[in-house]
Each structure stands twice: as C-alpha cells, then as structure tokens.
Amino acid sequence: MYKILIVEDDISIHNVIEELLKKQNYKIYNAYSGTEALLLLEKEEFDLILLDLMLPAINGEEIIEKVKDTPIIVLSAKISPEDKVKCLKTGANDYITKPFVASELLARIEVQLRQKNKNNIKENLKYKDLELLNDNHTLCVSNEKVSLTRTEYAILKQLLLNQSQIISKNRLLDLISTDTDDCCDENSLKVHISNIRRKTKKVKDENYIESVWGIGFKMYD
Amino acid sequence: MYKILIVEDDISIHNVIEELLKKQNYKIYNAYSGTEALLLLEKEEFDLILLDLMLPAINGEEIIEKVKDTPIIVLSAKISPEDKVKCLKTGANDYITKPFVASELLARIEVQLRQKNKNNIKENLKYKDLELLNDNHTLCVSNEKVSLTRTEYAILKQLLLNQSQIISKNRLLDLISTDTDDCCDENSLKVHISNIRRKTKKVKDENYIESVWGIGFKMYD
DNA sequence: CTAAATCTTAACCTTTTCTTAACCATTTTC
DNA sequence: GAAAATGGTTAAGAAAAGGTTAAGATTTAG
Numbered sequence: 001m002y003k004i005l006i007v008e009d010d011i012s013i014h015n016v017i018e019e020l021l022k023k024q025n026y027k028i029y030n031a032y033s034g035t036e037a038l039l040l041l042e043k044e045e046f047d048l049i050l051l052d053l054m055l056p057a058i059n060g061e062e063i064i065e066k067v068k069d070t071p072i073i074v075l076s077a078k079i080s081p082e083d084k085v086k087c088l089k090t091g092a093n094d095y096i097t098k099p100f101v102a103s104e105l106l107a108r109i110e111v112q113l114r115q116k117n118k119n120n121i122k123e124n125l126k127y128k129d130l131e132l133l134n135d136n137h138t139l140c141v142s143n144e145k146v147s148l149t150r151t152e153y154a155i156l157k158q159l160l161l162n163q164s165q166i167i168s169k170n171r172l173l174d175l176i177s178t179d180t181d182d183c184c185d186e187n188s189l190k191v192h193i194s195n196i197r198r199k200t201k202k203v204k205d206e207n208y209i210e211s212v213w214g215i216g217f218k219m220y221d
Numbered sequence: 222m223y224k225i226l227i228v229e230d231d232i233s234i235h236n237v238i239e240e241l242l243k244k245q246n247y248k249i250y251n252a253y254s255g256t257e258a259l260l261l262l263e264k265e266e267f268d269l270i271l272l273d274l275m276l277p278a279i280n281g282e283e284i285i286e287k288v289k290d291t292p293i294i295v296l297s298a299k300i301s302p303e304d305k306v307k308c309l310k311t312g313a314n315d316y317i318t319k320p321f322v323a324s325e326l327l328a329r330i331e332v333q334l335r336q337k338n339k340n341n342i343k344e345n346l347k348y349k350d351l352e353l354l355n356d357n358h359t360l361c362v363s364n365e366k367v368s369l370t371r372t373e374y375a376i377l378k379q380l381l382l383n384q385s386q387i388i389s390k391n392r393l394l395d396l397i398s399t400d401t402d403d404c405c406d407e408n409s410l411k412v413h414i415s416n417i418r419r420k421t422k423k424v425k426d427e428n429y430i431e432s433v434w435g436i437g438f439k440m441y442d
Numbered sequence: 443c444t445a446a447a448t449c450t451t452a453a454c455c456t457t458t459t460c461t462t463a464a465c466c467a468t469t470t471t472c
Numbered sequence: 473g474a475a476a477a478t479g480g481t482t483a484a485g486a487a488a489a490g491g492t493t494a495a496g497a498t499t500t501a502g
Contacts, residue, residue, distance in 0.1 A: 081322040088328035101302040107309035214371035
C-alpha cells in the first residue's frame with residue numbers, strides 16, 4: 001500500500017485529491033503548509049509527494065530542494081514554462097497544471113510509483129535457488145514447491161525486489177499492509193519471518209534472510 | 222554522453238528536435254517510422270526515447286508496449302486525456318503535447334535521465350580507504366567488510382558527512398539520537414568511538430578519527 | 443455455518459548491543 | 473610539578489532486539 005503525501009493549502013482542492021486517491025487504495029497523509037510538510041517528512045517515509053507551489057510560510061520550491069529520495073509531482077496553477085522548468089530542474093519529477101483531469105493525475109502517479117518499485121515486471125523474482133512464482137502463494141526452493149501464506153509471500157516479494165538492500169522493519173510493514181488491513185506489528189513480522197525460514201529450511205538448510213540488527217532485513221549476499 | 226532516440230516521421234519537427242538536443246551534447250539517433258525504431262532498438266541500447274504516436278506502419282502505442290527498460294517520453298499532437306492515460310499506463314514515463322516549449326522538453330528529458338542515474342548509482346560516503354555502504358549498513362576498510370552496530374554506523378556517518386569539520390560531542394549525541402531513543406551520554410560516546418577505532422584497526426593500523434581536546438571529533442586530514 | 447487456514451498475541455529464550463563504572467593515560471591549569 | 477579535567481580502554485551487567493513456540497482470535501473457503 002503506497003503512502004502519498006498531499007501538500008496543498010486550499011482545503012477544497014485538497015479534499016478532492018484526497019478522496020480521489022483514497023478510492024485508489026493509496027494511504028494518504030495531509031499537509032496544509034510547507035512547514036507541516038517538512039515536519040511529516042522528517043518522521044515518515046513516503047512513496048510520493050503531491051506538491052502545490054504556493055504555500056503559506058515555506059513555498060513549494062524550497063521543499064523540492066530539501067527532498068532527495070522521494071518522487072515529487074508538482075500541482076500548480078502556474079502555467080509558465082519558466083516555473084515548470086525551474087521545478088523540474090531542481091528535483092521535481094513531473095509538473096501538472098491546474099485545473100487537471102483526474103485520470104491524468106492518477107496515470108502520472110502510477111508512473112512515479114512504477115519507477116520506484118518496478119512492480120509490474122512480469123518475470124518471476126529469483127534469488128539464488130529461490131524463485132517466487134507470480135501466483136501469490138508459491139515459492140520454489142531448489143525447484144521444490146513450498147506454499148506460502150499471503151503475508152509471507154508479500155514479505156518475501158519485497159525482500160526479493162530489493163535484493164541486496166536492507167529494508168527497515170517499518171518500511172516492510174508499510175509495504176505489505178493493504179487497505180483493509182493496517183497490518184501487523186513488529187512482533188507479528190518476526191513470527192512471519194520465522195515461519196518463512198522454517199519453510200525454506202525444510203527443503204534446504206540455508207538461511208536466505210539476514211537480520212540486520214536494529215534496522216531490518218535483507219537477503220544474504 | 223547520453224544516447225537519445227527520436228522517433229518522428231514529420232521531417233521538419235524531427236530536425237528541430239534533433240538540433241535542439243545536439244546543442245545539449247546528447248548523442249542523437251533517428252527513426253522516421255515505427256519499424257525503423259524497432260530495428261534500432263534491437264541493436265542499440267538507448268538512455269531515452271522521444272516518441273511520436275502517429276507513425277507509418279507501426280504506431281507509437283505498440284512501441285511503448287515492446288520497450289521495457291528504456292524511459293519513453295511521448296510527443297504527440299493528441300491532447301485528449303484518454304490518449305495520455307493510455308500511454309502513461311502502458312509504460313510511457315511522460316507525455317508532452319505539441320506544440321511544446323523547448324525548455325520544458327529539455328527539462329523533462331533531464332528528469333528521465335536523472336532517474337536513470339539514481340537507480341544505478343547509489344553514492345556511498347567515502348574517506349581515504351573507508352567507505353560506508355549505504356545499502357547494507359557496513360563499513361569497508363581497504364575493501365574489507367567490517368560490521369558496525371547501528372550506533373557506530375550513525376556516528377561514523379555524521380563524521381564522514383562533515384569530513385574536515387569538527388563535530389562537538391553534544392552535537393554528535395543529538396545527531397545520532399532518534400525520536401524514541403534520547404540516546405547515550407558522553408561516556409557511552411567515547412566507548413562507541415573506541416569500538417569503531419578497534420574495529421578499523423584490526424584491518425588497518427591507522428587512526429581515522431581524531432579527538433579534538435575539549436571539543437569533539439573529526440576525521441583526520 | 444462450519445472447518446480449516448492464517449494471523450496475532452504473548453511468553454520465554456538467545457543473542458547482540460549499549461551503558462555503566464573502574465582504572466589508566468594524557469593534557470591543561472595553577 | 474601536582475591537581476584537575478578530559479580522553480581511552482576494558483569488562484560486566486543491563487537493556488534491547490531477534491527467534492521460537494503455542495494458544496487463541498480472526499479470516500477465508502467450502
């Protein structure tokens with residue numbers, strides 16, 4: 001479930017966007033000023049930021065410069081090429097002028113999320129002698145089928161998508177949570193990890209998932 | 222030097238774009254039909270594709286579906302949201318309507334090329350023969366991996382971020398404390414520093430961290 | 443609606459990390 | 473040069489984090 005931050009001071013526009021995105025099963029966070037946005041950015045990690053330029057106190061341009069690792073789509077009434085170019089050059093990934101068509105906004109959001117996590121790749125995820133089939137519940141360990149639960153599959157999928165990178169426990173929890181289910185806590189997570197390890201160990205005595213103390217998990221190099 | 226493929230059958234538009242991009246030092250490849258584009262895509266790898274939709278024989282949409290690993294910017298006279306959404310959903314990364322402003326095209330090209338870089342290169346903090354690996358929380362000393370605890374990693378990260386600058390002990394304590402954990406005191410800090418030194422010394426007998434009497438620490442010049 | 447599968451909770455254990463404190467070394471101050 | 477302050481090292485115990493298990497709750501499928 002992707003986490004999107006909406007930074008927009010106009011309440012009516014803000015609400016329209018929020019409703020639109022909630023219908024798409026995104027998890028929405030709201031900021032009504034630049035300073036509020038910066039506070040949220042300090043303590044949360046988002047998958048995407050929708051940013052209005054004209055904000056009280058801190059303006060959008062300053063936020064663009066501060067944010068480094070999260071894609072930004074600027075939503076602005078400013079239509080001049082100069083404004084667009086400035087934002088795009090300083091770090092924004094896209095620039096949509098108001099008023100916008102809902103379907104186009106959604107499509108452009110999908111582009112950004114797709115880039116972040118090349119989720120739409122059809123091929124099976126592989127790592128060493130593990131292969132995650134696209135059926136949402138089967139893992140092959142040395143070509144032997146092992147059945148996983150939905151949550152176990154989701155966890156392993158995220159770990160395999162990021163291969164050598166560490167995923168923090170919180171990030172992992174965010175990624176595997178769905179709209180209905182705000183998902184498990186750290187305790188549950190460690191039980192799931194333990195279950196995955198037990199299942200793979202039955203087939204082959206190798207530890208595929210490494211715990212990184214105080215941080216999270218990653219696949220062993 | 223980035224390699225960009227221009228797919229456009231209208232010669233005059235094609236030439237305008239080609240001249241514009243050549244001035245920016247991009248290496249340009251030209252295709253005047255969909256089939257020609259596919260041929261080029263088979264034997265060359267590009268950093269970006271600029272794609273017109275209305276092409277002779279094969280149209281742009283088909284090319285979008287075939288291309289998987291190269292970003293695509295669609296340049297089209299079709300302004301309807303349906304056309305835009307279709308392209309963006311099937312794999313295009315951006316959609317610019319004709320006529321377009323040159324500076325905006327260049328800025329949007331930069332966005333795509335920037336993303337490509339970001340995905341490939343993850344910069345690690347380096348200092349002499351130390352390298353702090355961002356993606357798995359380890360330190361390399363002369364290319365030999367040394368494992369650090371979370372706190373040790375945090376301390377070294379701050380020191381490396383500030384390179385030649387002195388960081389006071391209090392500032393260091395602030396920087397490495399998290400919201401949950403108000404963190405250690407000066408006594409703890411000196412133990413952590415000592416542990417880092419011991420770990421690096423095992424690999425190479427060099428003191429990387431300098432103590433500045435009464436103030437704090439910095440990396441040795 | 444029932445049974446099975448799955449998930450969460452909680453207890454208990456193991457391992458790793460952090461802090462504390464004692465002791466020694468070095469620098470500064472008087 | 474002695475006393476005081478700061479830094480360094482070490483080891484032990486406390487604290488935090490991870491691992492395992494089983495029971496009860498919840499969800500899903502038939």
